[in-house]
Amino acid sequence: VDEAKKTLEDAEDALTDLEDEVATTVYSDAAAEEKAQQNIETARQKRDSAKTKYNSAVLERKIFKRYTQPNKLKDLRNKLAQARLNMKKTKVRTEASLAQKKKQIFQHETQIRKLERDLAKHQSYLPMMTLRAPVSGIVMYGDPDRRWGNPEVKVGMDARRKQVIITIPDMSKMIVDVNLPEQYRSKISVGDRVIITPDSIQTIKMNGHIKRIAQLPVNLIPWDQNSPKIYRTVVDFSGNDPRIVSGMSVQVEVVSRILKDVLYIPIEAVFEENGKLLVYRKTLGGPEKVFIKIGESNNNFVEVTEGLDEGDDVFLYRPFQGGK
Numbered sequence: 001v002d003e004a005k006k007t008l009e010d011a012e013d014a015l016t017d018l019e020d021e022v023a024t025t026v027y028s029d030a031a032a033e034e035k036a037q038q039n040i041e042t043a044r045q046k047r048d049s050a051k052t053k054y055n056s057a058v059l060e061r062k063i064f065k066r067y068t069q070p071n072k073l074k075d076l077r078n079k080l081a082q083a084r085l086n087m088k089k090t091k092v093r094t095e096a097s098l099a100q101k102k103k104q105i106f107q108h109e110t111q112i113r114k115l116e117r118d119l120a121k122h123q124s125y126l127p128m129m130t131l132r133a134p135v136s137g138i139v140m141y142g143d144p145d146r147r148w149g150n151p152e153v154k155v156g157m158d159a160r161r162k163q164v165i166i167t168i169p170d171m172s173k174m175i176v177d178v179n180l181p182e183q184y185r186s187k188i189s190v191g192d193r194v195i196i197t198p199d200s201i202q203t204i205k206m207n208g209h210i211k212r213i214a215q216l217p218v219n220l221i222p223w224d225q226n227s228p229k230i231y232r233t234v235v236d237f238s239g240n241d242p243r244i245v246s247g248m249s250v251q252v253e254v255v256s257r258i259l260k261d262v263l264y265i266p267i268e269a270v271f272e273e274n275g276k277l278l279v280y281r282k283t284l285g286g287p288e289k290v291f292i293k294i295g296e297s298n299n300n301f302v303e304v305t306e307g308l309d310e311g312d313d314v315f316l317y318r319p320f321q322g323g324k
Contacts, residue, residue: 001061004054011047018043137168138246144169169246176208176235178252182217185231189213193255194235198248206244208237210254257296264301269314270294280320282313287320 018040025036133139141153143164151157153165176196180188194208214232221227235252269279270292277294280287292307308314 001054001057004050004057008047008050008054011043011050015040015043015047131166133168135168135170137171140167140169140246141165143167144246171246172240174237174244174246175211176237176250176252178233178235179220179230180213180233182229182231184254185213185217187256188233188254189256194237195253195255196235196237197251197253198244199250200248201243204241204243206237206241208235210234211236259296259303262295263304263308263310265304265308265314266316267297267300267302268316270302271318279308280315280318281308282315287315 018036022033022036022040142150144167146164151163159165176194188210190210190213192210194210196206196208198204210233212234217229217231219225219227220230265279271278271280276291278289278291281290282288290307293305295303295305297303
Protein backbone atom coordinates (compact mmCIF):
# COMPACT_ATOMS: atom_id res chain seq x y z
CA VAL A 1 0.00 0.00 0.00
CA ASP A 2 2.79 2.43 0.89
CA GLU A 3 4.62 1.70 -2.34
CA ALA A 4 1.42 2.18 -4.37
CA LYS A 5 0.70 5.44 -2.50
CA LYS A 6 4.18 6.76 -3.22
CA THR A 7 3.82 5.81 -6.90
CA LEU A 8 0.47 7.67 -6.99
CA GLU A 9 1.96 10.78 -5.38
CA ASP A 10 4.87 10.74 -7.85
CA ALA A 11 2.43 10.47 -10.76
CA GLU A 12 0.28 13.33 -9.42
CA ASP A 13 3.39 15.52 -8.91
CA ALA A 14 4.56 14.79 -12.46
CA LEU A 15 1.09 15.64 -13.83
CA THR A 16 0.97 18.88 -11.86
CA ASP A 17 4.42 19.89 -13.07
CA LEU A 18 3.48 19.28 -16.69
CA GLU A 19 0.20 21.21 -16.36
CA ASP A 20 2.03 24.15 -14.75
CA GLU A 21 4.68 24.06 -17.43
CA VAL A 22 2.05 24.09 -20.23
CA ALA A 23 0.15 26.88 -18.55
CA THR A 24 3.20 29.14 -18.33
CA THR A 25 4.74 28.32 -21.67
CA VAL A 26 4.00 30.15 -24.95
CA TYR A 27 4.37 27.78 -27.89
CA SER A 28 5.45 29.05 -31.32
CA ASP A 29 3.60 26.43 -33.23
CA ALA A 30 0.73 24.07 -32.78
CA ALA A 31 2.91 20.92 -32.97
CA ALA A 32 4.87 21.80 -29.85
CA GLU A 33 1.69 22.59 -27.97
CA GLU A 34 0.09 19.34 -29.12
CA LYS A 35 3.12 17.37 -27.94
CA ALA A 36 2.94 19.05 -24.55
CA GLN A 37 -0.74 18.10 -24.31
CA GLN A 38 0.13 14.51 -25.19
CA ASN A 39 2.68 14.46 -22.39
CA ILE A 40 0.04 15.73 -19.99
CA GLU A 41 -2.38 13.01 -21.15
CA THR A 42 0.30 10.34 -20.70
CA ALA A 43 1.05 11.64 -17.16
CA ARG A 44 -2.69 11.71 -16.42
CA GLN A 45 -2.99 8.06 -17.51
CA LYS A 46 -0.07 7.10 -15.30
CA ARG A 47 -1.71 8.92 -12.37
CA ASP A 48 -5.01 7.11 -13.03
CA SER A 49 -3.19 3.78 -13.26
CA ALA A 50 -1.27 4.48 -10.03
CA LYS A 51 -4.50 5.53 -8.36
CA THR A 52 -6.19 2.28 -9.45
CA LYS A 53 -3.29 0.23 -8.11
CA TYR A 54 -3.37 2.20 -4.87
CA ASN A 55 -7.10 1.58 -4.43
CA SER A 56 -6.57 -2.13 -5.21
CA ALA A 57 -3.77 -2.32 -2.63
CA VAL A 58 -5.97 -0.63 -0.03
CA LEU A 59 -8.78 -3.07 -0.82
CA GLU A 60 -6.46 -6.05 -0.65
CA ARG A 61 -5.15 -4.83 2.71
CA LYS A 62 -8.71 -4.54 4.02
CA ILE A 63 -9.49 -8.06 2.76
CA PHE A 64 -6.25 -9.37 4.25
CA LYS A 65 -6.96 -7.80 7.64
CA ARG A 66 -10.61 -8.89 7.73
CA TYR A 67 -10.45 -12.38 6.18
CA THR A 68 -7.10 -13.70 5.03
CA GLN A 69 -5.05 -12.83 8.11
CA PRO A 70 -7.62 -14.11 10.67
CA ASN A 71 -8.15 -17.33 8.71
CA LYS A 72 -4.46 -17.85 8.34
CA LEU A 73 -3.86 -17.11 12.02
CA LYS A 74 -6.69 -19.51 12.95
CA ASP A 75 -5.22 -22.18 10.71
CA LEU A 76 -1.77 -21.64 12.15
CA ARG A 77 -3.13 -21.70 15.71
CA ASN A 78 -4.95 -24.96 14.93
CA LYS A 79 -1.79 -26.42 13.49
CA LEU A 80 0.13 -25.25 16.55
CA ALA A 81 -2.45 -26.84 18.89
CA GLN A 82 -2.38 -30.07 16.85
CA ALA A 83 1.41 -30.06 16.89
CA ARG A 84 1.40 -29.61 20.69
CA LEU A 85 -1.16 -32.44 21.03
CA ASN A 86 0.94 -34.68 18.82
CA MET A 87 3.97 -33.76 20.88
CA LYS A 88 2.13 -34.75 24.07
CA LYS A 89 1.01 -38.02 22.51
CA THR A 90 4.50 -38.73 21.32
CA LYS A 91 5.85 -37.91 24.76
CA VAL A 92 3.33 -40.22 26.44
CA ARG A 93 4.09 -43.03 23.98
CA THR A 94 7.79 -42.49 24.42
CA GLU A 95 7.52 -42.53 28.21
CA ALA A 96 5.36 -45.67 28.10
CA SER A 97 7.78 -47.37 25.73
CA LEU A 98 10.69 -46.28 27.91
CA ALA A 99 8.99 -47.69 31.01
CA GLN A 100 8.31 -50.95 29.17
CA LYS A 101 11.90 -51.16 27.99
CA LYS A 102 13.14 -50.50 31.52
CA LYS A 103 10.85 -53.27 32.79
CA GLN A 104 12.17 -55.64 30.15
CA ILE A 105 15.72 -54.71 31.04
CA PHE A 106 14.95 -55.41 34.72
CA GLN A 107 13.39 -58.76 33.82
CA HIS A 108 16.38 -59.68 31.68
CA GLU A 109 18.76 -58.66 34.45
CA THR A 110 16.75 -60.75 36.92
CA GLN A 111 16.80 -63.70 34.51
CA ILE A 112 20.54 -63.28 34.04
CA ARG A 113 21.10 -63.30 37.80
CA LYS A 114 18.93 -66.42 38.13
CA LEU A 115 20.79 -68.18 35.33
CA GLU A 116 24.09 -67.20 36.90
CA ARG A 117 22.93 -68.69 40.22
CA ASP A 118 21.74 -71.85 38.45
CA LEU A 119 25.03 -72.06 36.59
CA ALA A 120 27.00 -71.72 39.82
CA LYS A 121 24.76 -74.33 41.48
CA HIS A 122 25.13 -76.83 38.65
CA GLN A 123 28.85 -76.19 38.45
CA SER A 124 29.01 -77.07 42.15
CA TYR A 125 27.30 -80.37 41.24
CA LEU A 126 30.00 -81.33 38.76
CA PRO A 127 32.35 -82.81 41.40
CA MET A 128 29.40 -84.91 42.59
CA MET A 129 28.95 -86.42 39.13
CA THR A 130 32.02 -88.60 39.55
CA LEU A 131 31.09 -91.92 41.18
CA ARG A 132 33.83 -93.74 43.06
CA ALA A 133 33.31 -97.24 44.38
CA PRO A 134 33.81 -97.29 48.17
CA VAL A 135 34.64 -100.98 48.07
CA SER A 136 35.61 -103.63 45.55
CA GLY A 137 32.93 -105.96 44.28
CA ILE A 138 30.28 -106.67 41.69
CA VAL A 139 28.32 -103.69 40.34
CA MET A 140 24.55 -104.15 40.04
CA TYR A 141 22.32 -101.62 38.29
CA GLY A 142 19.30 -100.38 40.22
CA ASP A 143 18.07 -101.27 43.69
CA PRO A 144 18.01 -105.04 44.34
CA ASP A 145 15.68 -104.49 47.32
CA ARG A 146 13.04 -103.00 45.02
CA ARG A 147 11.17 -105.94 43.54
CA TRP A 148 8.94 -104.00 41.15
CA GLY A 149 9.29 -100.86 39.05
CA ASN A 150 13.09 -100.77 38.85
CA PRO A 151 13.87 -98.32 36.01
CA GLU A 152 16.31 -99.28 33.31
CA VAL A 153 19.68 -97.64 33.90
CA LYS A 154 21.04 -96.27 30.64
CA VAL A 155 22.85 -93.29 29.15
CA GLY A 156 20.66 -90.17 29.00
CA MET A 157 18.10 -91.33 31.57
CA ASP A 158 16.51 -88.87 34.01
CA ALA A 159 17.51 -89.46 37.62
CA ARG A 160 15.58 -88.27 40.64
CA ARG A 161 16.83 -87.33 44.09
CA LYS A 162 17.88 -90.28 46.26
CA GLN A 163 17.38 -92.76 43.42
CA VAL A 164 19.56 -95.88 43.67
CA ILE A 165 21.42 -96.24 40.37
CA ILE A 166 24.24 -98.64 41.25
CA THR A 167 24.56 -101.15 44.08
CA ILE A 168 27.69 -103.01 45.21
CA PRO A 169 26.51 -105.93 47.36
CA ASP A 170 28.49 -106.88 50.44
CA MET A 171 29.61 -110.39 49.51
CA SER A 172 31.04 -111.03 52.96
CA LYS A 173 27.55 -111.43 54.44
CA MET A 174 24.87 -112.70 52.10
CA ILE A 175 21.20 -113.50 52.65
CA VAL A 176 18.51 -115.40 50.77
CA ASP A 177 15.13 -113.80 49.99
CA VAL A 178 12.43 -116.46 50.20
CA ASN A 179 8.73 -116.30 49.31
CA LEU A 180 7.25 -118.49 52.05
CA PRO A 181 3.82 -119.93 51.04
CA GLU A 182 1.14 -119.27 53.61
CA GLN A 183 0.39 -123.02 54.10
CA TYR A 184 3.85 -123.43 55.64
CA ARG A 185 3.77 -120.32 57.83
CA SER A 186 2.44 -122.15 60.91
CA LYS A 187 5.20 -124.76 60.66
CA ILE A 188 8.17 -122.40 60.46
CA SER A 189 9.60 -120.07 63.09
CA VAL A 190 12.45 -117.58 63.26
CA GLY A 191 15.71 -119.41 63.99
CA ASP A 192 14.79 -122.66 62.19
CA ARG A 193 17.65 -124.37 60.41
CA VAL A 194 17.80 -124.02 56.62
CA ILE A 195 19.67 -126.08 54.02
CA ILE A 196 20.48 -124.04 50.91
CA THR A 197 21.26 -125.62 47.53
CA PRO A 198 22.10 -123.44 44.48
CA ASP A 199 20.17 -124.45 41.35
CA SER A 200 23.28 -124.17 39.19
CA ILE A 201 25.60 -126.03 41.60
CA GLN A 202 23.66 -128.91 43.15
CA THR A 203 26.75 -130.29 44.89
CA ILE A 204 26.95 -127.30 47.27
CA LYS A 205 24.98 -127.53 50.52
CA MET A 206 25.05 -124.54 52.85
CA ASN A 207 23.55 -124.18 56.30
CA GLY A 208 21.59 -121.13 57.41
CA HIS A 209 18.68 -120.08 59.59
CA ILE A 210 15.45 -118.11 59.34
CA LYS A 211 16.34 -114.55 60.27
CA ARG A 212 13.10 -112.70 59.64
CA ILE A 213 9.51 -113.46 58.58
CA ALA A 214 7.12 -110.71 57.50
CA GLN A 215 4.22 -110.06 59.86
CA LEU A 216 1.62 -109.85 57.06
CA PRO A 217 1.29 -111.81 53.84
CA VAL A 218 1.22 -110.28 50.37
CA ASN A 219 0.13 -111.55 46.97
CA LEU A 220 2.82 -113.28 44.98
CA ILE A 221 1.75 -111.11 42.03
CA PRO A 222 1.03 -107.66 43.53
CA TRP A 223 -1.57 -106.63 40.95
CA ASP A 224 -3.39 -110.00 41.03
CA GLN A 225 -5.50 -110.36 44.17
CA ASN A 226 -6.20 -114.02 43.32
CA SER A 227 -2.53 -115.00 43.28
CA PRO A 228 -1.21 -117.11 46.22
CA LYS A 229 -0.35 -115.44 49.51
CA ILE A 230 3.28 -115.44 50.60
CA TYR A 231 5.33 -114.17 53.53
CA ARG A 232 8.52 -112.30 52.76
CA THR A 233 11.25 -114.27 54.55
CA VAL A 234 14.96 -113.63 54.99
CA VAL A 235 17.40 -116.52 55.45
CA ASP A 236 20.81 -115.75 56.90
CA PHE A 237 23.75 -117.99 56.12
CA SER A 238 27.51 -117.92 56.33
CA GLY A 239 29.28 -119.16 53.25
CA ASN A 240 32.54 -117.99 51.75
CA ASP A 241 32.50 -120.22 48.69
CA PRO A 242 33.73 -118.03 45.81
CA ARG A 243 31.28 -119.79 43.48
CA ILE A 244 28.34 -118.24 45.31
CA VAL A 245 27.52 -114.82 43.91
CA SER A 246 24.68 -112.38 44.37
CA GLY A 247 21.57 -112.98 42.27
CA MET A 248 21.78 -116.77 42.12
CA SER A 249 18.62 -118.88 42.42
CA VAL A 250 18.65 -121.48 45.20
CA GLN A 251 16.47 -124.19 46.66
CA VAL A 252 15.66 -123.75 50.34
CA GLU A 253 14.82 -126.63 52.68
CA VAL A 254 13.64 -125.59 56.14
CA VAL A 255 14.20 -128.02 59.00
CA SER A 256 11.42 -127.03 61.37
CA ARG A 257 11.54 -130.23 63.44
CA ILE A 258 13.61 -133.40 63.60
CA LEU A 259 11.72 -136.65 64.34
CA LYS A 260 13.75 -139.69 65.40
CA ASP A 261 12.68 -143.36 65.39
CA VAL A 262 9.33 -142.80 63.71
CA LEU A 263 7.42 -144.75 61.09
CA TYR A 264 6.81 -142.83 57.87
CA ILE A 265 5.58 -143.49 54.37
CA PRO A 266 5.47 -141.49 51.10
CA ILE A 267 2.70 -138.94 51.16
CA GLU A 268 1.38 -140.29 47.82
CA ALA A 269 0.36 -143.53 49.62
CA VAL A 270 -2.21 -141.79 51.86
CA PHE A 271 -5.83 -141.50 50.66
CA GLU A 272 -9.01 -140.16 52.22
CA GLU A 273 -12.39 -141.85 52.49
CA ASN A 274 -15.39 -140.50 54.41
CA GLY A 275 -13.18 -138.14 56.37
CA LYS A 276 -10.74 -140.90 57.37
CA LEU A 277 -7.21 -141.53 56.14
CA LEU A 278 -6.23 -144.91 54.76
CA VAL A 279 -3.54 -146.78 52.86
CA TYR A 280 -3.53 -149.90 50.72
CA ARG A 281 -1.21 -152.46 52.26
CA LYS A 282 0.22 -155.29 50.18
CA THR A 283 -0.62 -158.80 51.52
CA LEU A 284 -0.49 -162.34 50.14
CA GLY A 285 -4.19 -162.19 49.45
CA GLY A 286 -3.91 -158.86 47.58
CA PRO A 287 -4.27 -155.19 48.50
CA GLU A 288 -5.75 -154.53 51.91
CA LYS A 289 -7.44 -151.27 52.96
CA VAL A 290 -5.99 -150.07 56.29
CA PHE A 291 -7.12 -146.96 58.18
CA ILE A 292 -4.26 -145.05 59.76
CA LYS A 293 -3.52 -142.07 61.95
CA ILE A 294 -0.77 -139.61 61.02
CA GLY A 295 1.48 -137.13 62.80
CA GLU A 296 3.93 -134.65 61.28
CA SER A 297 4.51 -134.36 57.54
CA ASN A 298 6.52 -132.56 54.90
CA ASN A 299 6.36 -132.29 51.13
CA ASN A 300 7.43 -135.91 50.61
CA PHE A 301 6.67 -138.05 53.68
CA VAL A 302 4.10 -138.35 56.46
CA GLU A 303 4.50 -139.84 59.93
CA VAL A 304 2.25 -142.84 60.73
CA THR A 305 1.36 -143.16 64.43
CA GLU A 306 -1.15 -145.99 64.18
CA GLY A 307 -2.22 -148.66 61.65
CA LEU A 308 1.05 -149.81 60.08
CA ASP A 309 4.16 -151.69 61.13
CA GLU A 310 7.71 -151.21 60.04
CA GLY A 311 8.38 -153.19 56.88
CA ASP A 312 4.81 -153.08 55.53
CA ASP A 313 4.53 -152.50 51.80
CA VAL A 314 1.96 -149.92 50.71
CA PHE A 315 0.62 -148.95 47.29
CA LEU A 316 1.19 -145.44 45.88
CA TYR A 317 -2.14 -145.65 44.03
CA ARG A 318 -5.65 -147.05 44.56
CA PRO A 319 -5.42 -150.69 43.41
CA PHE A 320 -9.23 -151.11 43.18
CA GLN A 321 -9.89 -148.21 40.80
CA GLY A 322 -12.01 -149.09 37.79
CA GLY A 323 -13.49 -152.21 39.46
CA LYS A 324 -10.19 -154.07 39.16
